[in-house]
Amino acid sequence: MNDKFLKPYNPQETESRIYDLWEKSGYFNPDNLPGASSRTPFTIVMPPPNANGDLHAGHALFITLEDIMIRYKRMRGYRALWLPGADHAGFETQVVYEKKLEKEGRSRFGMDPQDLYKEIYDFTLANKKIMEGQVRSLGASCDWSREKFTLDPEVVEKTQKTFVKMFDDGLVYRGKRAINWCSKHQTSLSEVETESVEEATPFYYFKYGPFEIGTVRPETKFGDKYVVMHPDDKRYAEYAHGQKLTVEWINGPIEATVIKDAAVDMEFGTGVMTITPWHSQVDFEIAQRHNLDIEQIIDWRGKLLPIAGEFAGINIKEARPKIAEKLKEKGLLIRIDENYKNVVKRCYKCSTIIEPQIKDQWFVRMEPLAKMALGAVDKGDLKFIPDNYEKIFRYWMSNPIDWNISRQIVWGIPIPAWFKGDEIKASVESPGEGWSRDPDTFDTWFSSGQWPLMMTGFPESRDFGTYYPTDVMETGHDLIFKWIPRMVIFGLYLTGKSPFHTVYLHGLVNDAQGKKMSKSKGNVINPLVLTDKYGSDALRMTLIVGNTPGTDLALREDKVKGYKNFANKVWNIARFILPLENSGDLKQELVDEFNTTARDITSDMEGYRFHLAAEKIYHYIWHRLADEIIEESKAETKGEIKEEYKATLHYLLENSLKLLHPFMPFVTEEIWSELRNLPTSKLTNLLMVESWPQ
RNA sequence: GGGCGAUUAGCUCAGUUGGUAGAGCAACCCCUUUACACGGGGAAGGUCACAGGUUCGAGUCCUGUAUCGCCCACCA
Numbered sequence: 001m002n003d004k005f006l007k008p009y010n011p012q013e014t015e016s017r018i019y020d021l022w023e024k025s026g027y028f029n030p031d032n033l034p035g036a037s038s039r040t041p042f043t044i045v046m047p048p049p050n051a052n053g054d055l056h057a058g059h060a061l062f063i064t065l066e067d068i069m070i071r072y073k074r075m076r077g078y079r080a081l082w083l084p085g086a087d088h089a090g091f092e093t094q095v096v097y098e099k100k101l102e103k104e105g106r107s108r109f110g111m112d113p114q115d116l117y118k119e120i121y122d123f124t125l126a127n128k129k130i131m132e133g134q135v136r137s138l139g140a141s142c143d144w145s146r147e148k149f150t151l152d153p154e155v156v157e158k159t160q161k162t163f164v165k166m167f168d169d170g171l172v173y174r175g176k177r178a179i180n181w182c183s184k185h186q187t188s189l190s191e192v193e194t195e196s197v198e199e200a201t202p203f204y205y206f207k208y209g210p211f212e213i214g215t216v217r218p219e220t221k222f223g224d225k226y227v228v229m230h231p232d233d234k235r236y237a238e239y240a241h242g243q244k245l246t247v248e249w250i251n252g253p254i255e256a257t258v259i260k261d262a263a264v265d266m267e268f269g270t271g272v273m274t275i276t277p278w279h280s281q282v283d284f285e286i287a288q289r290h291n292l293d294i295e296q297i298i299d300w301r302g303k304l305l306p307i308a309g310e311f312a313g314i315n316i317k318e319a320r321p322k323i324a325e326k327l328k329e330k331g332l333l334i335r336i337d338e339n340y341k342n343v344v345k346r347c348y349k350c351s352t353i354i355e356p357q358i359k360d361q362w363f364v365r366m367e368p369l370a371k372m373a374l375g376a377v378d379k380g381d382l383k384f385i386p387d388n389y390e391k392i393f394r395y396w397m398s399n400p401i402d403w404n405i406s407r408q409i410v411w412g413i414p415i416p417a418w419f420k421g422d423e424i425k426a427s428v429e430s431p432g433e434g435w436s437r438d439p440d441t442f443d444t445w446f447s448s449g450q451w452p453l454m455m456t457g458f459p460e461s462r463d464f465g466t467y468y469p470t471d472v473m474e475t476g477h478d479l480i481f482k483w484i485p486r487m488v489i490f491g492l493y494l495t496g497k498s499p500f501h502t503v504y505l506h507g508l509v510n511d512a513q514g515k516k517m518s519k520s521k522g523n524v525i526n527p528l529v530l531t532d533k534y535g536s537d538a539l540r541m542t543l544i545v546g547n548t549p550g551t552d553l554a555l556r557e558d559k560v561k562g563y564k565n566f567a568n569k570v571w572n573i574a575r576f577i578l579p580l581e582n583s584g585d586l587k588q589e590l591v592d593e594f595n596t597t598a599r600d601i602t603s604d605m606e607g608y609r610f611h612l613a614a615e616k617i618y619h620y621i622w623h624r625l626a627d628e629i630i631e632e633s634k635a636e637t638k639g640e641i642k643e644e645y646k647a648t649l650h651y652l653l654e655n656s657l658k659l660l661h662p663f664m665p666f667v668t669e670e671i672w673s674e675l676r677n678l679p680t681s682k683l684t685n686l687l688m689v690e691s692w693p694q
Numbered sequence: 695g696g697g698c699g700a701u702u703a704g705c706u707c708a709g710u711u712g713g714u715a716g717a718g719c720a721a722c723c724c725c726u727u728u729a730c731a732c733g734g735g736g737a738a739g740g741u742c743a744c745a746g747g748u749u750c751g752a753g754u755c756c757u758g759u760a761u762c763g764c765c766c767a768c769c770a
Binding site for chain 1: 697698699700705706707708709710717718719720727728729730732733734735763764765766767768769770
């Protein structure tokens, strides 16, 4: 027996060596597995980590979960393929990079877009490399030979072709609509990139001619020359649609026009409102219905335009109280309701209040696509774990809002759209002389939504035939709206098949007190610090045991320590058993008992109950094999082992290592090589390709 | 305003189809016994949020209540 067994298990000296062994074996690529062509494929596409920072605890969790599934299926005889990649993460990365620029006293505004792109590209590639090393350190048995990046030229071109196809199919349109504008980041954002927070906002009642109007946004009211009420509202029956009135307003008298529209809620406020179509989707729709003038009041930086007269150039935040004050001086302020609660949208990155602005953008028509997705769920082609997420998915798909895919940032895939006067064309290459390209880039989810297709070699390749549709999509439950629907939609639209049959959603990894980790709270736990200290196997077990799908997990260091002790326990079991001669009969009742446990664990693995499987193998190894069976095997004479136990102990150790391997791959593989007395240069007979106990 | 989830031992959490409550850590007692002190043995600890209901039987199913958490939402 190797001398290293005389010392406690040392993950630091073991893990990277074992990982190299696996990687060199070539078995991460399932085409190299013994009998590959006759194996049934099992495929997982790794959610590509954003290549803009270190791996966090959430990454560690998904890498562990997916690696468990892949290792299990590989041992079960499947052609197990796990496809790794990295995401350029458009807006996310640009925000990270802008912060970096800010620290250096620089700004992206005024920079040459080409230079900026090049800088972010270098930054991202450097991060990507570091990140890949971190994924390896957690033991991920993914096929690096098939790795892709969302900005690989081939991926970019395919992504653009999808847009062109959707344009031809009438599924994308260029249109004016109220978009979510972040005045700090100078870009539009999709619905999922904003967060709505309820806030107490003063609600002002102003006198507007003969009417009383309510608003939370006096600063938008300069252009309000339409006063709208419900056609059935008897209180205002004397006023006719289209009637003109002269009213005294902020900067003097204006001519107001009465508009009757059913969009007005008679119950709310006074039942009368003035509209600001450029800065509200509801108002914009009313304006379109009646063919009204639409005028911008607030510029792209959040300052008032010349229409505001004396207030022009003032930031809207400062302008609001000033304008209210002026209206009060003019005797037009009736009262203020200070207790009004209003929902305010903010940029999910910088919390800047989102300003609705009307802008020409590309939108994806969601309704027909959402119907396809619902159909897949109805047919049972798409299942969710835990299953309550099906309801959430259905709800979202039943109320789809057209998706704005235009972003005014350089870091992304260019939208292949071309303009010449009023003409619009969609094509990857320039249509010719005189056409200018849309300067915008795609929302990052437009490319990551196609990720399962890209990773499997859509539209035609040997891989695509073999590995698409994939099997499981494992990701965080926070992506139930952001990512999952988009992948399902693109998969169904482009191939007619859902890109996966099962969606496994894990919860958030919180701090030891169960509180959400955040940089501002300073409670972020770096998983790599834990693996350095206790080993990756220990962290993996910590993240799995007791962690049910969809439920958040509190990451406690003492738990990690506990599983480091377990790794050492396994090590010492090996130390006890390995020197014993492996011969003679098996004790059938112990074998039967083990097999019953193994079947139970297998059933948990098949049912995605990894938290139970992990706990059961842990319990068996420590409290049954070590505490009881090994103790029983000791003879009266010191140092002697009962003859009839020897072969059985070998049997139980070997098979326990197999059951434990998906969870704790490093320590089990290390013991296995000693068990098989393998020279480290020999790459066959690795535990990772052994058969799962039946 | 809707929706979802949670409420089980001091702490963090398990408990698949209903059958007299489990783990890890912490705390208590004993043991340096020749695989392991990153260890072993033992003891202790819960009216499973509350109130009803279904059932021979409910932590597990149904209804309601309370508290906490998360998500969604273009009523000015």
